[in-house]
Amino acid sequence: MSQPLKAKLVGMLEVVYPELDCDFLAEQLLGTMELAPNREPPPAHQNNWDESDIILITYADTVQREGEKPLQTLHRFLTDCLAETVSAVHILPFFPYSSDDGFSVMDYLAVNESHGSWSDVEKIAGDFKLMADLVINHMSARSRWFENFRKRVDPGKDYFFEGNPKDDLSAVVRPRTSPLLTPVQTEDGERYVWCTFSEDQVDLNFANPRVLIEFAGIIKQYLDHGVVMFRLDAVAFLWKEPGTPCIHLQQTHELIKILRLLIEHHTPEAVVITETNVPNRENLTYFGNANEAHLIYNFSLPPLLINTLVTGNCRHLKTWLMSMPPAQMGTTYLNFIASHDGIGMRPTDGLLEEDEKQRLINTMESFGGKVSYRRTADGRDQPYEINIALWDALKGTAEGGADHCQLQRFLCAHTIMLALEGIPAFYIHSLLGTENDYARVENTGRLRSINRGQWQLDKLEEELENPLCHHSKVYHELKRLIAIRRGQPAFHPNATQFTLHLGLQLFGFWRQSMRRDQSVFCIHNISNEVQQVALSDINLIGTDHWVDLISGMAIDDLAGSITLKPYQSVWLSNQTGGRGSGV
Incomplete structure (x- = not known):
């Protein structure tokens, strides 16, 4: 029997805040998220995706039209051109900001007026799964919270992480060349704030549980506006302890578990994605035991x-x-x-x-x-x-x-x-x-x-209507390939995958659907020279009918070979998935 939500939450909070009344803190978080303490959890190991899922990443104002708010223009472009191509849209930070094209957020609860409104966001969320950034590590130095930090009043007085130039910070892992500590004048003197990325992006202080409660409220509002995919920006740097690398600390992983717990109990189909631009082994740790990120970027x-x-x-x-x-x-x-x-x-x-x-x-x-x-x-x-x-x-x-x-x-x-x-x-x-x-x-x-x-x-x-333009060639061929992919159960995100050994100029792998009713051999010539593929090297089953999903070419002689032009790819399928070749 699963542990009640509140009890599970308290156990996680005690790891992060061992000296606090975590029972009371759990009640505050559940109240903010409007969750009952005994709310049933979503099914364990549930895949909230399938082979039809394709994500588009874009800024709110990448596509513009005179006299129209960019979010409205984006919605128009998505519905007119990509409705059958993508299932989800990651709109990069669409909030008021002061720098870094949105990642220095001034107000988490508002939509940048120059982009549109929450109503525009909701309309997109009505047609596509919506991913939004939870810019959780830092906030703009021009935000109201930081102005309150300077004035030494709430909310904001203790919301930002302070450092001491005398501390040993030599082990801190840096993603930038800018100074880590920035001096600021406040109502009670000079203080040094921690700035992992820039002096305009001041790191938040999650050692203060009120910051966590604030973010629970932010998450709740995003969910109410239709966000179902949460990208935790720069989350690896969330918890700081001088004398350590200040990256991947245990408290960071526990906070991700807490956020996931709250999100998926509120909306079972919602997912958490961690953005951790780090070496591969470090990146993999953010899966936890299938209790942290649902998705991690394959950096x-x-x-x-x-x-x-x-x-x-x-x-x-x-x-x-x-x-x-x-x-x-x-x-x-x-x-x-x-x-x-x-x-x-x-x-x-x-x-x-x-x-x-x-x-x-x-x-x-x-x-x-x-x-x-x-x-x-x-x-x-x-x-x-x-x-x-x-x-x-x-x-x-x-x-x-x-x-x-x-x-x-x-x-x-x-x-x-x-x-x-x-x-x-x-x-x-x-x-x-x-x-x-x-x-x-x-x-x-x-x-x-x-x-x-x-x-x-x-x-x-x-440009897209001009068949001689490379923009048109890229766009239409990628849409065609996506359409093929979306019809193949062997391309389910969790379908079996094995690497093939075909030499250094041929990159190949095998996918098999979870019901084992479709196999696809994906073979790619990654060189600028013609390559031959001996079909005996990939062991196609002789009793099945094989076809290249990309070109529609049937494979009749399993003892023969196929010729791949420079950079040509084939997806050889036995077509038993029941959805055709897609071409």
């Missing part, structure tokens, strides 16, 4: 996949894939190749050698990319991420430079992502094949702006 996939395609060698990608544990039921991976941020380099730690990392960086720089740095404990600056549009990142190879295979290479990357265990997420600029935006970088002074451009809807529609 090692983007750099490894891009490295594979520009080198023509899949050794590291294959080794990584073989090392990845199957996600427990009720959890899965969120697969992506590009996002609003750059290509993270920390997730390659232990996966690429230093000279290989540098070669990747050099190649991306030759294709117009930029590099952002972080400061290590010994004071050195190391590459943190590569800032580049994915379209440009795949314009050529490390050895030969730009070539004529950019489109094929770009599509190959997404064909691989679509077939992997997990839920695929498409950054809108990848779905549209948007190029590096140098003008935006110059205008903002921020390297990440290179991949945060904006489209006027009329211009975008014109």
Whole structure:
């Protein structure tokens, strides 16, 4: 018999706040969330997703139309163009903000007036699963809470984490080169606030339980407005203790469990996603025992996949894939190749050698990319991420430079992502094949702006209707591949996956549906040369009828071979899933 909600919550709170009255704190949290203390939990290990789930990542104002609020324009674009393509939409922070394109939130409970209103958000949530950011680690230095911190009044007086320059902070893991502590003048003198990311993004103090209660209220409002997917931004840095790395601490993991417990008891179909741009082994810990994140970002996939395609060698990608544990039921991976941020380099730690990392960086720089740095404990600056549009990142190879295979290479990357265990997420600029935006970088002074451009809807529609334009070619072919994927039970996010051994120029894996009624062999030529695949090497069952889902080509001679052009992919299926080839 499951433990009552309140008792379970108290047990978690006691780990984080051992000196507090956790029974009373649990009552406050349950009251804020409007949950009965004995509310029944959702079914254990429940998959709130299937093979039809595809996520679109976008800013509220990426697509614009004159005289219309961007959230309304976004809804129009989604319903007119992507209703049969994506099931969920991650709208990056749509709140009032002071910097970092939304991730320096001034008011968690308001919609940026320039974007639209809560009514506009709810309309999108009515047609798509809605993911929103819970920017939980830090808040804007221009927020009302921080103004109250300066004035030494509530709410806000004790909401931000303070540091002491005399403390030993040498072990703190940093994602930036900016100072960790920022001095601020308050009504009772100078204080030093902790700033993991920038002086405008001041870290919150979850050692104060009132901050946790505030976030329970924020979560409740998001749920009421239709949010069902919660992305916990920069959550790895949540709990701080001087003298430690201040990342991945036990209290952080326990707080994630607490938030998940509250969210899923309120809305059983809701899911929690942790954003932890860290080395692969550290990232995997955020599944917990299927009681922390429902989804974790597959942060090692983007750099490894891009490295594979520009080198023509899949050794590291294959080794990584073989090392990845199957996600427990009720959890899965969120697969992506590009996002609003750059290509993270920390997730390659232990996966690429230093000279290989540098070669990747050099190649991306030759294709117009930029590099952002972080400061290590010994004071050195190391590459943190590569800032580049994915379209440009795949314009050529490390050895030969730009070539004529950019489109094929770009599509190959997404064909691989679509077939992997997990839920695929498409950054809108990848779905549209948007190029590096140098003008935006110059205008903002921020390297990440290179991949945060904006489209006027009329211009975008014109480009997508032009069959000779690469934007149109990318958009329509990706939509076609997505449609095929959504009809295959072997591509359920939790379906079985095994890595195939086909050499270094062919990257392959096998997927089998959970009912074992469909198998798909996913084979990809990741090189710029023609490759032969001996069908005997992949052991197709002779009594089944096999077809390539992508091209519709039937496989008649199982003793023969197939020829793959540079960057061509095949999804060989026995079609017993009962949903056809999708072509």
